[in-house]
Amino acid sequence: MKAKDLRDKSTEEIQALLHDTRKELFVLVNEVKMTKKSEKPDQIFKAKKNIARMLTILREKQLAAS
Numbered sequence: 001m002k003a004k005d006l007r008d009k010s011t012e013e014i015q016a017l018l019h020d021t022r023k024e025l026f027v028l029v030n031e032v033k034m035t036k037k038s039e040k041p042d043q044i045f046k047a048k049k050n051i052a053r054m055l056t057i058l059r060e061k062q063l064a065a066s
Contacts, residue, residue, distance in 0.1 A: 001050055006057045014061075018054045021047055 006014055025047040032038045 001053070003053050003057060006053060007060075011058065011061055014054050014058055018051065018058075021050050021054065025051065 001017070006017075009017070025044065028038065028040075028044050028047060032041075032044070038044070
């Protein structure tokens with residue numbers, strides 16, 4: 001998801017997306033640990049980047065509110 005799209009969402013929506021993305025990352029990492037291979041290895045990288053984007057946007061919103 002792009003940062004521009006995230007900025008249009010509310011804090012609650014971003015937190016829900018963050019929770020879902022963290023769950024997805026957990027599943028992907030455990031899949032790799034259990035089978036030593038993954039059908040979509042780039043998904044782990046993308047999930048980590050999306051989590052970082054969401055946390056950055058949440059921090060920006062927090063600083064703007066104070």
